[in-house]
Amino acid sequence: MSDQMSDPPSDPTPPRPVVILVEPQLAENIGMTARAMANFGLAELRLVAPKGGWPKKGVRETASGATHVLDGATLHATVAEAIADLHHVLATTARERGQMKRVLGPDEAMRAVAARQQAGERVGILFGRERVGLSNDEVSLADAIITFPVDPKHASLNLAQSVLLVAYEWRRAAGLAQLPFDGEMRSPPAPREALLALFGTLEGALDRAGYFPPEKRGGMVRNLRDMLHRMQMTEQDVRSLHGALRALSREAADE
Amino acid sequence: MSDQMSDPPSDPTPPRPVVILVEPQLAENIGMTARAMANFGLAELRLVAPKGGWPKKGVRETASGATHVLDGATLHATVAEAIADLHHVLATTARERGQMKRVLGPDEAMRAVAARQQAGERVGILFGRERVGLSNDEVSLADAIITFPVDPKHASLNLAQSVLLVAYEWRRAAGLAQLPFDGEMRSPPAPREALLALFGTLEGALDRAGYFPPEKRGGMVRNLRDMLHRMQMTEQDVRSLHGALRALSREAADE
Numbered sequence: 001m002s003d004q005m006s007d008p009p010s011d012p013t014p015p016r017p018v019v020i021l022v023e024p025q026l027a028e029n030i031g032m033t034a035r036a037m038a039n040f041g042l043a044e045l046r047l048v049a050p051k052g053g054w055p056k057k058g059v060r061e062t063a064s065g066a067t068h069v070l071d072g073a074t075l076h077a078t079v080a081e082a083i084a085d086l087h088h089v090l091a092t093t094a095r096e097r098g099q100m101k102r103v104l105g106p107d108e109a110m111r112a113v114a115a116r117q118q119a120g121e122r123v124g125i126l127f128g129r130e131r132v133g134l135s136n137d138e139v140s141l142a143d144a145i146i147t148f149p150v151d152p153k154h155a156s157l158n159l160a161q162s163v164l165l166v167a168y169e170w171r172r173a174a175g176l177a178q179l180p181f182d183g184e185m186r187s188p189p190a191p192r193e194a195l196l197a198l199f200g201t202l203e204g205a206l207d208r209a210g211y212f213p214p215e216k217r218g219g220m221v222r223n224l225r226d227m228l229h230r231m232q233m234t235e236q237d238v239r240s241l242h243g244a245l246r247a248l249s250r251e252a253a254d255e
Numbered sequence: 256m257s258d259q260m261s262d263p264p265s266d267p268t269p270p271r272p273v274v275i276l277v278e279p280q281l282a283e284n285i286g287m288t289a290r291a292m293a294n295f296g297l298a299e300l301r302l303v304a305p306k307g308g309w310p311k312k313g314v315r316e317t318a319s320g321a322t323h324v325l326d327g328a329t330l331h332a333t334v335a336e337a338i339a340d341l342h343h344v345l346a347t348t349a350r351e352r353g354q355m356k357r358v359l360g361p362d363e364a365m366r367a368v369a370a371r372q373q374a375g376e377r378v379g380i381l382f383g384r385e386r387v388g389l390s391n392d393e394v395s396l397a398d399a400i401i402t403f404p405v406d407p408k409h410a411s412l413n414l415a416q417s418v419l420l421v422a423y424e425w426r427r428a429a430g431l432a433q434l435p436f437d438g439e440m441r442s443p444p445a446p447r448e449a450l451l452a453l454f455g456t457l458e459g460a461l462d463r464a465g466y467f468p469p470e471k472r473g474g475m476v477r478n479l480r481d482m483l484h485r486m487q488m489t490e491q492d493v494r495s496l497h498g499a500l501r502a503l504s505r506e507a508a509d510e
Contacts (some may be wrong), residue, residue, distance in 0.1 A: 036416060038409035065409055096436040100489070103438035149423075149432035154293035154320055161291060161419050168404075168420060177404035181351040183358035234355070 015117040017110075017170055018044045018124040019163055020082050022138060025051040025130050031062030031070070032160035033127075038066035040167035041176060045073040046082045046124070079126065079138045087121035088113070091134055091142035092162055094155050099136070102144040106165045109146045110173040117174075125166055130159055187234035194238045199225055201242060205249045270372040272365075272425055273299045273379040274418055275337050277393060280306040280385050286317025286325070287415030288382075293321035295422035296431060300328040301337045301379070334381065334393045342376035343368070346397035347417055348388055349410050357399040361420045364401045365428040372429075380421055385414055442491035449493045454480055456497060460504045 019037055024030050024047065034045060047054060054075055060067055076082035083089050090109055104112070113123045126142060128134035139145065148157055148165060157165075171177045203221055206212060212220055231237065274292055279285050279302065289300060302309060309330055315322050331337035338344050345364055359367070368378045381397060383389035394400065403412055403420060412420075426432045458476055461467060467475055486492065 032413065032416075035409075035411075035413060039403075039405045039412055039416070041406040041409075064411055064413070094435065098441070100441065101438055103434060103436060105432070105434055145438065147434050147436065148294075149426060149434055150294045151296040151426075151431075152435050154290075154296075155435060156290075156319055157294055158287065158290060158319070161287075161294070161416065164416050164419060165423060171404060171406075176406075177360070179358060179360055179402050179404050180349065180407050180410060181358060181402065183356055183400065186353070186355065 015120075015122065016042050016044065016174075017113055017117075017166075018046055018086065018122070019166075020046045020048060020076075020079070020124050020126050021050070021159070022048045022079055022126060022134060023051055023129045024127075024159065026159075027056035027059040028062045029130060029159040030056065031059045031064075031066075032158075033163045034059075034063040034066040034069035034073075036160050036164035037069050037167050038064075039164070040171040041174075042167050042170065043069055043072065045069050046076055047073055048076045048079055048082050050075075051129075079141055083124050083126075083141065085122065086124040088116050088123045089126065089142045090123070090144055090146050091126045091128075091139045092146045092148075092166070093128065093133055093139060094147060094150070094157065095133065097136055097139050097145070099139060099145075101139075101142065104144055104146055105149055106146055106169040107173070109144070110166065110169040112144075113170065114173040114175075127159060127162055187236035190233045190235050190238040194235060195228070195233065198238050198242055198245075199228070201245055202228075205245060208249075270375075270377065271297050271299065271429075272368055272372075272421075273301055273341065273377070274421075275301045275303060275331075275334070275379050275381050276305070276414070277303045277334055277381060277389060278306055278384045279382075279414065281414075282311035282314040283317045284385060284414045285311065286314045286319075286321075287413075288418045289314075289318040289321040289324035289328075291415050291419035292324050292422050293319075294419070295426040296429075297422050297425065298324055298327065300324050301331055302328055303331045303334055303337050305330075306384075334396055338379050338381075338396060340377065341379040343371050343378045344381065344397045345378070345399055345401050346381045346383075346389055346394045347401045347403075347421070348383065348394060349402060349405070349412065350388065352391055352394050352400070354391070354394060354400075356394075356397065359399060359401055360404055361401055361424040362428070364399070365421065365424040367399075368425065369428040369430075382414060382417055442489035445488045445490050445493040449490060450483070450488065453493050453497055453500075454483065456500055457483075460500060463504075 019033065019042060021030065021033060030047070030050070037043065037045065050056065059070060063070055090113070116123055125146065126134055126138065128138070146166065148162065150157060202224065233241070274288065274297060276285065276288060285302070285305070292298065292300065305311065314325060318325055345368070371378055380401065381389055381393065383393070401421065403417065405412060457479065488496070
């Protein structure tokens with residue numbers, strides 16, 4: 001990870017969707033929203049008439065390192081004002097609204113958003129109030145609806161959790177979702193010669209220890225080799241096992 | 256939504272991964288973890304030595320409706336004890352550990368988990384302490400690593416947010432991720448006859464209003480029809496537009 005921290009992968013900073021919170025109430029939800037946005041590379045936050053005013057006490061603490069998102073947040077009196085410069089708007093809602101709009105999951109929605117951004121469109125996503133969500137009139141200002149594939153028995157997603165899922169899916173749709181590190185082997189795969197030598201050492205030690213009933217030796221040896229093959233050992237792994245085996249054999253010889 | 260609330264889609268309750276929080280500290284993170292689990296249909300929570308004891312004050316408030324997850328949570332002294340009855344264990348971490356394990360994103364990891372569960376395996380997922388995550392020794396108890404495709408500049412995911420992403424991807428991998436409602440049209444698509452009648456009414460009204468320069472009428476009419484086609488109108492849409500058009504024409508006639 002330290003390599004990557006000092007030399008982050010080049011990020012083409014494509015256009016990113018704007019996150020618009022409508023009358024958010026809790027400082028913690030706004031802070032956690034900023035954090036979730038930053039986790040997946042979103043940066044532009046707009047607040048429509050936050051309850052209790054802005055800035056809110058305690059919001060920076062819950063944003064973790066994402067204070068740049070809070071510092072850049074803009075305030076708007078109405079949803080109409082907050083979306084005026086955008087070309088495409090999505091509304092998140094957990095409830096059916098009786099509006100004949102397209103209804104998309106966050107994955108499908110973000111794939112469509114990434115395609116629109118490629119074509120130069122600016123896209124915003126509306127998130128409603130903590131308790132009551134967006135009003136029907138606010139939803140009617142959107143081109144389409146995003147909803148989440150939740151368990152219908154526990155459908156109430158936290159505000160920042162909804163933002164997180166959208167940001168996560170946007171990052172994937174935009175082709176930026178590389179894992180920060182991988183499970184690359186730090187030692188090359190063991191050459192068969194090294195593995196065969198290990199088999200020989202192990203089987204010889206077990207022969208000396210009287211482990212194999214003679215009539216079953218063939219099958220037992222093959223099973224042991226199967227287990228060792230499944231480990232897909234590196235050169236280093238073979239050296240380590242060889243060393244462990246020698247230590248056990250020495251101990252046996254000393255007894 | 257009300258239909259679905261009274262008659263939820265049948266949920267085969269397949270085996271679900273166990274969520275294991277290792278020394279979690281904040282009541283709010285445990286409550287939000289329970290809520291995130293319930294949102295995506297997970298139910299089994301294990302707590303390894305929660306800091307400050309258990310139950311924690313305030314935890315139920317942040318769990319929203321997911322108190323059944325908290326009530327069913329079990330306490331364990333060590334990770335080894337918490338995973339003893341499981342067949343496969345994944346460790347979540349944001350940091351490279353120098354352990355040669357497979358490293359998976361939550362999507363790929365949960366597809367593999369769903370396949371193991373089909374084969375009858377019980378699977379658990381380890382989540383570390385808020386500030387320092389899992390120890391290297393705890394990671395070494397896992398079969399593979401889950402990490403998240405975050406922006407490397409803001410890699411610190413909140414604990415409950417990590418659980419949410421895993422639960423979300425599990426629900427998708429298990430084939431349970433239906434959206435709670437869709438954008439189904441509540442009126443059938445308009446038959447061409449109704450649409451052609453609307454074209455006729457609109458074009459006649461615009462003719463009477465002197466809207467079309469004669470030499471451009473053909474192209475302008477085709478453009479208007481294109482716009483109306485893009486609306487993919489239902490029968491009800493055509494009736495509504497027809498009514499709006501008649502109202503405008505009456506107003507014009509009254510002038």
